[in-house]
Every structure is written in structure tokens, then in C-alpha cells.
Amino acid sequence: KQEVTQIPAALSVPEGENLVLNCSFTDSAIYNLQWFRQDPGKGLTSLLLIQSSQREQTSGRLNASLDKSSGRSTLYIAASQPGDSATYLCAVRQFTNAGKSTFGDGTTLTVKP
Amino acid sequence: NAGVTQTPKFQVLKTGQSMTLQCAQDMNHNSMYWYRQDPGMGLRLIYYSASEGTTDKGEVPNGYNVSRLNKREFSLRLESAAPSQTSVYFCASSRGQGGTDTQYFGPGTRLTVL
Numbered sequence: 001k002q003e004v005t006q007i008p009a010a011l012s013v014p015e016g017e018n019l020v021l022n023c024s025f026t027d028s029a030i031y032n033l034q035w036f037r038q039d040p041g042k043g044l045t046s047l048l049l050i051q052s053s054q055r056e057q058t059s060g061r062l063n064a065s066l067d068k069s070s071g072r073s074t075l076y077i078a079a080s081q082p083g084d085s086a087t088y089l090c091a092v093r094q095f096t097n098a099g100k101s102t103f104g105d106g107t108t109l110t111v112k113p
Numbered sequence: 114n115a116g117v118t119q120t121p122k123f124q125v126l127k128t129g130q131s132m133t134l135q136c137a138q139d140m141n142h143n144s145m146y147w148y149r150q151d152p153g154m155g156l157r158l159i160y161y162s163a164s165e166g167t168t169d170k171g172e173v174p175n176g177y178n179v180s181r182l183n184k185r186e187f188s189l190r191l192e193s194a195a196p197s198q199t200s201v202y203f204c205a206s207s208r209g210q211g212g213t214d215t216q217y218f219g220p221g222t223r224l225t226v227l
Contacts, residue, residue: 043220043221089156
């Protein structure tokens with residue numbers, strides 16, 4: 001059974017700092033990995049989707065990398081802003097039952113002005 | 114585009130009552146999903162539908178039924194609500210039939226079962 005872990009559970013940084021969020025998974029036979037952002041009381045917003053054949057994806061100040069062999073993905077946020085404060089979740093899809101995603105519990109990020 | 118919409122936003126039920134959570138998407142997506150989110154347990158898939166007319170069980174289907182009414186709508190029914198079903202329920206959709214691409218989520222329904 002696939003297990004997805006995100007460490008740390010919470011992170012607090014000063015505005016302007018570059019930071020890395022981590023996601024690890026136990027079964028490397030994945031189809032893709034997706035990073036989401038969730039604001040309090042809201043739904044999930046997709047940030048980046050990395051296919052298994054890709055090493056990284058970039059969108060603005062965000063860069064996500066994928067290393068299937070080690071079962072790890074990172075989300076890099078450059079020049080963090082208070083508006084980046086949210087919970088960040090990663091989700092992986094297996095080759096088998098690709099319609100079903102396994103989510104991590106998320107990292108809650110606070111960016112202090 | 115409204116994206117993925119869910120109704121109601123909040124609901125309080127008594128044990129044993131039934132209700133249906135509604136979900137609709139206007140993106141012409143093939144795949145739709147129902148998740149529940151609980152503290153310390155993350156998001157867990159209840160049911161998903163890869164295309165109109167098909168449904169498949171997820172990780173936690175017991176106590177729930179679903180209907181893919183048409184390509185736009187996917188409803189989740191609780192026949193006899195239990196306190197263990199207190200949760201936040203999210204509907205999502207994605208374009209492909211295999212469900213392998215980006216998922217788009219609705220705002221959620223916060224359900225309390227007393």
C-alpha cells in the first residue's frame with residue numbers, strides 16, 4: 001500500500017526566505033505526483049503536476065522536483081510572501097488504479113511579515 | 114466557468130438521517146471523485162467515476178453510495194448517517210478518463226452528524 005509522508009507538519013519562516021517542502025512516498029511505481037495548496041476552510045488548488053517521466057516543473061516562484069528512485073519530491077518556494085501561508089499537500093497516483101490518489105497530511109506554512 | 118461546485122456548504126444531521134451531497138463541474142471533465150478529509154488522516158478517496166455511467170470504490174466506501182447522473186454531476190448519498198461520517202467532503206474532477214491528470218477541487222461540504 002502506498003504511503004505518503006510530508007515532513008515537517010508545520011513550518012514558520014520570515015518573509016522573503018526561500019524554502020523547501022518535502023514529500024516522500026513508499027512505492028516508486030507512480031504515474032504522477034501533484035502538489036496542492038489549501039487555504040483554511042477552502043478546497044484544494046492545484047499548483048504543479050509532475051509526470052513520472054519528468055524531473056521537475058516550474059510555475060512562477062514555485063519549482064517542484066521528482067526523484068522516483070528515492071521516492072521523494074520537493075516543492076521549492078522562492079522569495080516567500082505572507083500570501084503563501086497555507087497548507088501544502090502532495091498526492092501520488094500509481095500505475096495501477098491511476099484514478100486513485102494517495103495524499104500526504106500536508107505541511108502548514110506560515111510566512112511572517 | 115464556475116469550476117467544481119458543491120451543495121450544501123454546511124450540514125448538520127442526526128444519527129440515522131439520510132442526505133445527498135451534490136457536485137457539478139462545468140469543465141467537460143470525464144472523471145469525478147469524492148473525498149473526505151479528517152484531521153490526522155488526510156484526504157481519503159470514497160468513490161470515483163472515470164466516465165459517465167461508471168463508478169468505482171475508493172479507500173473508504175462503506176456507508177456511502179454514489180450516482181454519476183450525467184457527465185456534469187456526481188452525487189454522494191449517506192443512507193443512514195453515523196457520527197463517524199462527520200467530516201469535510203470534497204468533490205473533484207479531472208479531464209481524462211483514466212484520471213491521470215490534474216484534479217480540480219470544489220470548496221467542500223462540512224458535515225456534522227450528532
